[in-house]
Amino acid sequence: MLRRTIPIIILSATGTMLVVAYFSPFTLSWGETVLDWFNILAAVAFVLGAGNLLAVNLEKVSSRKAGWAYAAITLLSFAAMFIFGIFKVGAVPNPSAPDVHLAGAYEGLPSAFGWMYEYVLSPLTATMFAMLAFYVASAAFRAFRAKNVEAILLLGTAFIILLGRTAAATLLTGWIPVDSAFAVLRLDNVTTAVTEHVSTAGMRAITIGIALGVAATSLRLLLGIDRSYLSKG
Amino acid sequence: MTTDEHNTAGGLRAQLARVSNLDRRWIFLAMGLAVGVPILLKLRFPEVPGPLAIATFNAIEAVPEGSRVLIAFDYDPASEGELQPMANAMLHHCASRKHKMVFIALWPLGKQMADETIKNVLLAFHPQYQYGTDYVQLGYKAGNESVIKMMTTNIPQAFPSDASGKTLSELPLVADLESVQQVELIITFSAGYPGAKEWVQYAKSSYPDDFVLVAGSTGVQANQLFPYYPKQMEGMLAAIKGAAEYEMLVTAKYPVTKDKERFEEGRRRMGPQLVAHLLMIGLILLGNVAMVAGRSRQSRGGQGAVR
Amino acid sequence: MPMPHLTRMPSFKAFFAILLCVAPVATIAVAMPPNPENVTAVDKPGDAGATVLLRWTVPADAGATNARVEQRVTRDGASVAEEWTLVEVVAADAGSGDGFAITDLPPDSASSGSSLPIAFRVALIGSDGEISPFVESSPVVARRNWFMTSRLNLLIVLSIVCGAVVLWILLARAGRSVKIRRIAALEAIDEAVGRATEMGRSVLFVPGIQDMNDIQTVAGVTVLGHVAKTAAEYDAVLEVPTSRSLVMTAARETVQAAHFAAGRPETYDAGRINYITDEQFGYVAYVTGKMVREKPAACFYMGAFYAESLLFAENGNSIGAIQIAGTAEPSQLPFFVAACDYTLIGEEFFAASAYLSGERDQLGSIKGQDLGKFLTGAAIIIGSLLATAASLAPSGSFASASAAYQAFFGG
Known part of the structure; x- marks a missing residue:
């Protein structure tokens, strides 16, 4: 009973108070304060997450489960970055306190932490992101099928944008004079028109729907009608 | 049609229909080549600045020379490909206009991106810039949109010190900086959340007349930002094409004499982009042809079986 | 610069030339603009306390183009600073109507932020730069007010939208029929979990990459409750990798509750709900690797997603999983629509919890929420009609109505 009632009371009281606070200059900063509390809570919970990560991977390694070598690499990387960060290995001395090692800057080169960022994390992150190019191509190949009128319209728009967002726009329709009556047919202009009018109109409609959905969901939570996120215990 | 011709047509149709189930590794290979070959051949195509790039350039030009500018690096290495060319060109543009720059980051790795850009562009092309008086690096601050909200009321609370630990009062450029309303221009290089949308919602919407807001955005995010342009965002660069067009405008007015490639990154990346887009169009067409071939095979399936 | 041709002029011509040069100076000397009248400074009502409205009138035929506004902080009737400081040089008529809004007033360091009385003075500047004597206003304090009138429009809209939701909740309680259209993506949850059970493979649930302070994560966790209950009933294995510690805790609570609700508390395994990393692409690498190795039969993506959406959905597609996605990130919706079997688009995602609960x-x-949407649509249509009418008759009553309408909605 208490595990459900107390959280709902806290949620309803805090939520209502913050909505009201938004309209008064005296209470305007309450929202920021609450967000600060949340950040502190999330930072503390990070310890919980790190503990879970260690426990799961240590268990994998000790029981030699399938893929335990990956778990070992995870643990090694975790330990290395932790040590590099905490002890500021290779930190650049701080000019105002050159003798105090822990006052040094450790985020950039040539510190160990900065090196790992520059030469390991940064390329790995970029690689993962770059994989999107391949997945976009395979998804487009599979999904863009002219099965009905709407799909044909979608397909046509996709071609316009794909061409219009590259130099193809200039190569194909660049010969149409900018100040002529046919300038609207230039691919770059068609692309701009599609993006600014058609796409933006659709995006606005979706955004309005989302905003109303957020309002209704928030209200259900504040009124205690939706309790599905709470434990039943 | 003779039986042979019919069989040949049927065979072609069958082969085309099989393309529907093309192993996606072939697509990956084709995309790899479409991007890799133009990079190796250094393919370049002509670009013409579009209205968005021109509006962005003009918005920055309209800010009085020597103004105080806040630049937020809200991205990480994943979006470097799209946003770094914009960041390079905009820093060069701002420095050429003698603007004083305050750097912040709402993304944990944004500070490193800013540091790199300061080193490679600001100090390399404008060595007269002095830390503390001409530019300040406030670093990363956790809290997403709450940081923006705090910066509209109390910057020293959001950033009590700069990235190296100096208090703001020690740095002449930011000693009197109480809120973002005191800067003339805010630039955000935005890869997602928190980013341009949050700057519009929590800063520009509350103080529409106090500063100019300009965003450099990834292509994926651009559609979401179009509703804010031009009323709530005076300028916006969308994806690598926006960067390429803006680079052209900036280097035309403020040319550089050394390391010109630094401001040609956007245009250089447009070559692979064109070939990749053409490949995608080809793949989509191929997929549709395969679908049509498959349909017609299905509709003739009974007869085919009899033969 | 020497002017040789002038030196060769006859003396009377030189006299006229000098006269012509001096004449404008003489004109300047006599063309000083008159003083501004009715200079008053008032605190801007309904604001956060940093703005003063300064009003003045320009006498008829004053010939002034600009006005110079200066300010001086006072305390207990005496000025704190000796010097007047320039606020701005504005158009001469800027003080008419509502007045010229002066913001960023100097804060009072002596009284914890509240503003001090500040006096203002205004002088008119003629087209030739000549400036009139200053006229001073009485000191004014920019006070913080209890309500920000600039947000009145938002309060009204909020009241209408929330009122519509509350009204319908009450109507539903009173027995009014509430028929909701079928949402295919939500109907497919049972099918997807059932398929995974039949195939003896797991169900993967990804609750986005944001923390619990994002409403999308909350919505995702509520859907997780339903998926977990179905999985518990079918005895299917549910895996929930999370990218935030707090989400892991909330997901564990929710899944445990679902197992209780399904009458299978003994099958709950906290070890299947793990924290991976806050780093976006590190998380993606883990989840996609897990997909490829373990080949879950059903994948759910419910929450806030960014660039990882397509990476997840394409990998899920390649392993032949049934994929159901839900997000309110408009930029990621196209990717989910292209690569997943079902997608909850924006508001559908937020409606999911209510839909699945089946509670009145x-x-x-x-x-x-639908009523709110109808009212929003009506407001857009009215605004469009007014703006169209205003563009056809720019000086008519429609134009002023359109301007007022736009001002209300902050346009």
Whole structure:
């Protein structure tokens, strides 16, 4: 009973108070304060997450489960970055306190932490992101099928944008004079028109729907009608 | 049609229909080549600045020379490909206009991106810039949109010190900086959340007349930002094409004499982009042809079986 | 610069030339603009306390183009600073109507932020730069007010939208029929979990990459409750990798509750709900690797997603999983629509929890949301008609109505 009632009371009281606070200059900063509390809570919970990560991977390694070598690499990387960060290995001395090692800057080169960022994390992150190019191509190949009128319209728009967002726009329709009556047919202009009018109109409609959905969901939570996120215990 | 011709047509149709189930590794290979070959051949195509790039350039030009500018690096290495060319060109543009720059980051790795850009562009092309008086690096601050909200009321609370630990009062450029309303221009290089949308919602919407807001955005995010342009965002660069067009405008007015490639990154990346887009169009067409071939095979399936 | 041709002029010509040069100076000397009149400074009502409205009138035929506004902080009737400081040089008529708004007033360091009385003075500047004597206003304090009138429009809209939702909740409670259209993506949850059970493979649930302070994560976790209950009933294995510690805790609570609700508390395994990393692409690498190795039969993506959406969905597609996605990130919707079997688009995602609960109260809130949408649509149509009419007759009553309408909505 208490595990459900107390959280709902806290949620309803805090939520209502913050909505009201938004309209008064005296209470305007309450929202920021609450967000600060949340950040502190999330930072503390990070310890919980790190503990879970260690426990799961240590268990994998000790029981030699399938893929335990990956778990070992995870643990090694975790330990290395932790040590590099905490002890500021290779930190650049701080000019105002050159003798105090822990006052040094450790985020950039040539510190160990900065090196790992520059030469390991940064390329790995970029690689993962770059994989999107391949997945976009395979998804487009599979999904863009002219099965009905709407799909044909979608397909046509996709071609316009794909061409219009590259130099193809200039190569194909660049010969149409900018100040002529046919300038609207230039691919770059068609692309701009599609993006600014058609796409933006659709995006606005979706955004309005989302905003109303957020309002209704928030209200259900504040009124205690939706309790599905709470434990039943 | 003779039986042979019919069989040949049927065979072609069958082969085309099989393309529907093309192993996606072939697509990956084709995309790899479409991007890799133009990079190796250094393919370049002509670009013409579009209205968005021109509006962005003009918005920055309209800010009085020597103004105080806040630049937020809200991205990480994943979006470097799209946003770094914009960041390079905009820093060069701002420095050429003698603007004083305050750097912040709402993304944990944004500070490193800013540091790199300061080193490679600001100090390399404008060595007269002095830390503390001409530019300040406030670093990363956790809290997403709450940081923006705090910066509209109390910057020293959001950033009590700069990235190296100096208090703001020690740095002449930011000693009197109480809120973002005191800067003339805010630039955000935005890869997602928190980013341009949050700057519009929590800063520009509350103080529409106090500063100019300009965003450099990834292509994926651009559609979401179009509703804010031009009323709530005076300028916006969308994806690598926006960067390429803006680079052209900036280097035309403020040319550089050394390391010109630094401001040609956007245009250089447009070559692979064109070939990749053409490949995608080809793949989509191929997929549709395969679908049509498959349909017609299905509709003739009974007869085919009899033969 | 020497002017040889002038030196060769006859003396009377030189006299006229000098006269012509001096004449404008003489004119300047006599063309000083008159003083501004009715200089008053008032605190801007309904604001956060940093703005003063300064009003003045320009006498008829004053010939002034600009006005110079200066300010001086006072305390207890005496000025704190000796010097007047320039606020701005503005158009001469800037003080008419509502007045010229002066913001960023100097804060009072002596009284914890509240503003001090500040006096203002205004002088008119003629087209030739000549400046009139200053006229001073009485000191004014920019006070903080209890309510920000600039947000009145938002309060009204908020009241209408929330009122519509509450109204429909009450109507639903009173027995009013609340019929909601079928949402295919939600109907497919049972099918997807059932398929995974039949195939003896797991179900993967990804609750986005944001923390619990994002409403999308909350919505995702509520859907997780339903998926977990179905999985518990079918005895399917549910895996929930999370990218935030707090989400892991909330997901564990929710899944445990679902197992209780399904009458299978003994099958709950906290070890299947793990924290991976806050780093976006590190998380992606883990989840996609898991997909490829373990080949879950059903994948759910419910929450806030960014660039990782397509990476997840394409990998899920390649392993032949049934994929159901839900997000309110407009930029990621196209990717999910292209690569997943079912997608909850924006508001559908938020309606999911209510839809799945089947409770009258919650279904009523969806009807209320629809009413809000209808009112928004009506407001857009009215605004469009007014703007069209205003463009056809720029000086008519429609134009002023359109301007007022836009001002209300902050346009």
